[in-house]
Amino acid sequence: MLKKSILLSSILAIFLVLPGCSDDDETDPGLPPEASFEVTPNDAFVWEDVYFENKSEGYPLSQLWIIEGAERDTSEKVNVQTRYAFPGSYDVTLIVTNAYGTDTLTKEEHVTVSLHEHDFGTLTDDRDGQTYITKQIGEQLWMAENLNFEMEGAVPYNDLEGYRYDYGLLYSYESAAEACPPGWKLPEYDDLMQLKEFLNSERPGGKMKEYGTDHWSAPNQYGCNASGFSARPAGMFYSEGLGFVNMHESATFWTNTEAENGNTWRYSLGFHSGSLDLDNSSISEEHKISVRCIQE
Numbered sequence: 001m002l003k004k005s006i007l008l009s010s011i012l013a014i015f016l017v018l019p020g021c022s023d024d025d026e027t028d029p030g031l032p033p034e035a036s037f038e039v040t041p042n043d044a045f046v047w048e049d050v051y052f053e054n055k056s057e058g059y060p061l062s063q064l065w066i067i068e069g070a071e072r073d074t075s076e077k078v079n080v081q082t083r084y085a086f087p088g089s090y091d092v093t094l095i096v097t098n099a100y101g102t103d104t105l106t107k108e109e110h111v112t113v114s115l116h117e118h119d120f121g122t123l124t125d126d127r128d129g130q131t132y133i134t135k136q137i138g139e140q141l142w143m144a145e146n147l148n149f150e151m152e153g154a155v156p157y158n159d160l161e162g163y164r165y166d167y168g169l170l171y172s173y174e175s176a177a178e179a180c181p182p183g184w185k186l187p188e189y190d191d192l193m194q195l196k197e198f199l200n201s202e203r204p205g206g207k208m209k210e211y212g213t214d215h216w217s218a219p220n221q222y223g224c225n226a227s228g229f230s231a232r233p234a235g236m237f238y239s240e241g242l243g244f245v246n247m248h249e250s251a252t253f254w255t256n257t258e259a260e261n262g263n264t265w266r267y268s269l270g271f272h273s274g275s276l277d278l279d280n281s282s283i284s285e286e287h288k289i290s291v292r293c294i295q296e
Contacts, residue, residue: 030100031058031100032058032098032100032101032102032103033056033057033058033059033061033096033097033098033101033102033103034056034057034058034096034103035056035094035095035096035103035104035105036054036055036056036057036094036105037052037053037054037055037056037092037094037105038052038053038055039051039052039053039092039107039110039111040053042110042111042112043111043112043114044084044111044112044113044114045113045114045115045116045224045226046083046084046085046086046087046113046114046115046116046211046224047083047084047085047203047206047222047223047224047274048083048084048224049081049082049083050070050081050082050083050084050111051079051080051081052065052067052079052080052081052082052092052094053079054078054079054094054096056094056096056103058096058098058100058103059098061096061097061098062076062096062097062098063076063077063078063094063095063096063097064076064094064095065077065080065092065093065094066091066092066093066094066095067080067082067090067092067093067111068090068091068092068093069084069086069088069090069111069113070082070083070084070090071083071084071085083222084111084113085219086113087113087114087115088112088113089109089111089112089113090109090110090111090112090113091106091107091108091109091110092106092107092110092111093105093106093107115211115224115225116211116224116225116226116228118135118225118228120133120134120135120144120228121133121134121135121136121141122134123143123181123184125149125181126181126182127149127181128149128150130148130149132144132145132147133145133230134295135227135228135229135230137195137198137227137228137229138194138195138198139194139198140191140194140195140198140294140295141294141295142195142229142292142293142294142295143184143292143293143294144228144229144230145168145230145232146167146168146169146232146234146290146291146292147168147169147171147179147180147290147291147292147293148164148165148168148169149169149179149181150169151175151178151179152175153171153172153174153175153288154169154170154171154172154175154179154288155169155170155237155288156169156170157170157234157235157237157244157247158244158247163234163247166215166232167215167232167233167234167235167247167290168232168234168290168291169290169291170234170235170236170237170288170289170290171254171288171289171290171291172286172287172288173254173264173287176254176289176291177254177256179291179293180291180293181293183295183296184293184294184295184296185256185293185294185295185296186254186255186256186291186293186294187253187255187256187292187293187294188255188256188257189255189257189265189278190257191255191294192255192265192267192276192278195227196276199226199227201274202274203222203273203274203275204274204275204276205222205231205269205270205273205274205275205276205277206221206222206223206224206226206273206274207224207225207226207227207229207274208225208227208229208230208231208269208276209222209223209224209225209229209231209251209269209274210223210225210230210231210232211223211224211225215232215233215248216232216233216248216249216271217233217248217249217271218271219271219272220271221271221272221273221274222273222274223271223274229292231251231269231292232251233246233247233248233249233250233251233269233271234247234251234289234290235247235248235249235250236250236252236287236288236289236290237287237288237289238284238287239284239286239287239288240284248271249270249271249272250268250269250270250271251268251269251290252266252267252268252269252289252290253266253267253268253289253290253291253292254266254289254290254291255267259280261280261282263280263281263282263283264280265278265279265280266278266279266280266289267279
């Protein structure tokens with residue numbers, strides 16, 4: 001009996017000191033949370049990733065983010081990553097809750113979103129007097145407009161002259177190979193790889209696309225024009241019965257590099273993504289797409 005009494009006393013003593021059984025439990029202070037957060041960066045560009053970090057105090061916590069103007073404008077995650085499609089100044093609110101109450105913190109106009117600004121140059125084509133905007137991107141100098149030099153094998157979209165001044169002409173490969181002004185050329189495959197490496201992004205096409213929906217179809221996903229390349233979607237012409245397609249939806253350009261399968265590499269950007277796609281599938285020599293020239 002004595003041993004049994006000692007065992008019961010030991011079990012009771014252990015139970016009384018188990019975590020959560022004391023009125024003085026330090027993990028449950030009985031206080032409401034205090035909302036706090038940080039935003040990085042809070043001076044951002046359109047379509048740039050912005051990080052919202054919950055720095056609130058109090059345990060346990062649930063949270064609700066209300067992020068004005070953002071692609072993801074509400075979230076119950078602890079931390080949030082999102083983007084802004086439009087410039088402006090936006091409020092951020094964080095509501096945090098535990099068993100003892102709720103706290104709300106709103107920072108008004110805390111995130112400022114801007115468009116990228118660029119210093120552009122110009123190129124005058126002595127052949128016809130047209131002037132094009134140019135842009136230095138890393139060590140490369142590119143035309144920042146689609147070529148609009150009139151020649152055999154080049155046509156405006158839908159054969160409508162009005163399109164050529166905003167979107168340039170569409171060229172067969174044979175005409176494209178001869179279309180650039182003296183001192184300029186069609187880019188090689190390696191030129192595209194160098195450009196892609198310089199942009200250093202999961203969404204290099206987004207950095208190349210002109211911002212907004214003046215020329216691109218909505219949503220022009222990730223189109224921020226961080227590079228100044230200013231790509232516009234002139235569509236294309238299929239000679240196999242389809243005719244003109246994809247105006248406002250895709251920008252596709254010739255390179256001057258032949259792939260191992262004997263086809264010519266092309267690169268394209270779409271309204272629905274931020275990717276830069278290179279393609280060497282077989283197409284007719286009469287297929288017509290856009291031209292951007294790079295300085296030799």
